[in-house]
Amino acid sequence: MKRRDFFKNGLLTTAGISILGARPILANPSQYRGEKAKNIIFLVSDGMSAGTLNMADILMRHKLGKTSNWISLYESNTVRRSLMDTASANSFVTDSAAAGSAWGGGHRVNNGALNIGPEGKLNEPILQKFKAEGKAVGCVTSVQITHATPASFCVNQSSRNAMPLIAEDYLKLKFDVMMGGGREFFDPSKRSDGRNLFSEFSEKGFHVVNNKEEMLLASGSKPVLGVFSEDGLPYAVDRENDPELKKNIPSLAEMTKKGIELLNKNNKGFVLQVEGGKVDWAAHGNDASAILYDQIDFDEAVGVAMDFALKDKNTLVIITTDHGNANPGIFNPGPKNIKFESLFESKASNQWLLSQVKTDTSVSQIIDMVNHYLNVALDKEEGSQLLKSFTLGDNGLYNTANLPVETFGKILSKHNAVSWANTNHSADFVELAAYGPGSEELPGFVKNYELHNFMLEVAGVSRAKFA
CATH class of the missing domain: 3.40.720.10 (Alkaline Phosphatase, subunit A)
Structure with missing residues (x-):
């Protein structure tokens, strides 16, 4: 859809x-x-x-x-x-x-x-x-x-x-x-x-x-x-x-x-x-x-x-x-509001997207996922920062109860113009x-x-x- x-x-x-x-x-x-x-x-x-x-x-x-x-x-x-x-x-x-x-x-x-x-x-x-x-x-x-x-x-x-x-x-x-x-x-x-x-x-x-x-x-x-x-x-x-x-x-x-x-x-x-x-x-x-x-x-x-x-x-x-x-709130939405309007084409929540990331997901793959589901083009540094923010659970897999939502929100703020005061x-x-x-x-x-x-x-x- x-x-x-x-x-x-x-x-x-x-x-x-x-x-x-x-x-x-x-x-x-x-x-x-x-x-x-x-x-x-x-x-x-x-x-x-x-x-x-x-x-x-x-x-x-x-x-x-x-x-x-x-x-x-x-x-x-x-x-x-x-x-x-x-x-x-x-x-x-x-x-x-x-x-x-x-x-x-x-x-x-x-x-x-x-x-x-x-x-x-x-x-x-x-x-x-x-x-x-x-x-x-x-x-x-x-x-x-x-x-x-x-x-x-x-x-x-x-x-x-x-x-x-x-x-x-x-x-x-x-x-x-x-x-x-x-x-x-x-x-x-x-x-x-x-x-x-x-x-x-x-x-x-x-x-x-x-x-x-x-x-x-x-x-x-x-x-x-x-x-x-x-x-x-x-x-x-x-x-x-x-x-x-x-x-x-x-x-x-x-x-x-x-x-x-x-x-x-x-x-x-x-x-x-x-x-x-x-x-x-x-x-x-x-x-x-x-x-x-x-x-x-x-x-x-x-x-x-x-x-x-x-x-x-x-x-x-x-x-x-x-x-x-x-x-x-919306801050610095870019020329013709292009940053905020990236949200018009969102296909997933951050929570859902982060839960799809696995321990073998590469930087290029996470960049592709974010681009596909959130209409945002991360650079390699941002993709790497996001991957490094995940924590491992006792089973050796990423801890889905502690996903890096705040880090991801801050990264996306640069792209969608939505900034947050706190969590x-x-x-x-x-x-x-x-x-x-x-x-x-x-x-x-x-x-x-x-x-x-x-x-x-x-x-x-x-x-x-x-x-």
Whole structure:
């Protein structure tokens, strides 16, 4: 598949708000069906720095001739825009567990914790609250469904790393839709206790789906658990360039569309969290191809959510990130932006490409690989530097758990014009946008934990019930 056709005919075009120069249908507060939101769709591009949003929009405008959904919403004044402080209880710089728990539990917690405060207090997660109100609830993500951000809306755990236990928590909670990666936490051959959670979920009345076709066929007569890969899902750029992956692994937009379809069967409404988790992973890896196309993948999910909300007129949509990460940006893009435009033809993530390098790969071979998959011509010195950066594992092969991603990102910066400040989270204030009933009440600056009560109030749920 040619990179210039990437997402050209995807779900991005269905929202009606992505054509360059066009504006989405405006909806005034008076056009909502009521003052309270029946449904909430909470979209998180995990680890999205402002530069990530900016670069993805530039790529879409100049490669695809489309404005990103997110920026189009700003251009048309369709959403209420705000800034959000993302600190945790013990640091200016949050991790995803603490950031998500601020939204999920209404209080700041220490980094690494899930809805358990510094003094040990358990804060009831927001999806449990909405489920108790009779709403259908769920999460979809491009990383493990047991990962920090989806878990932060669902469970109490002292450590985000307790993913086998989080999978067990989901079994007890019996939420309506849970989809993403993380097969290793359900598979008896991967779990240290040998439990077959797939079987246990089925026995408890879940419809367990393992690929895109099975997901699309789900009727919603049962709660749905969808686990489509070990670890996180593939990066979007890798999925789109591998026919087998594209056939079996749903995009975030496809999961979002199906999640809305299933949850919307509940006449009391629904709450859905959508996470573009691999944006954060790409930022940690200083991977320009991965971060840009996963941000576009997330933007397609924004389009799906907004398409539903504009028609439904009874749904609050929140679009944000939990923290910045690596603070990438475009610097010195070259004459006619030729360096940055090399990313228009990317066919793989840095992570995937580096995992193909073997101990007998030569400098000329790695130069050829980078040229073919990333549209970048390394010189011999750069190719040699990259090869020397690999480390050997105990088996005498390159250690795939410790690939030289940061070195590769720095080398590529000279060629694709994307530079990085770091490989970790930042304390930046982040973008926050809202559309739908109650969105007009969103202040221009909020602290992350304030969104918890904001969502309860907008949905007409009494906070006193959970005091």
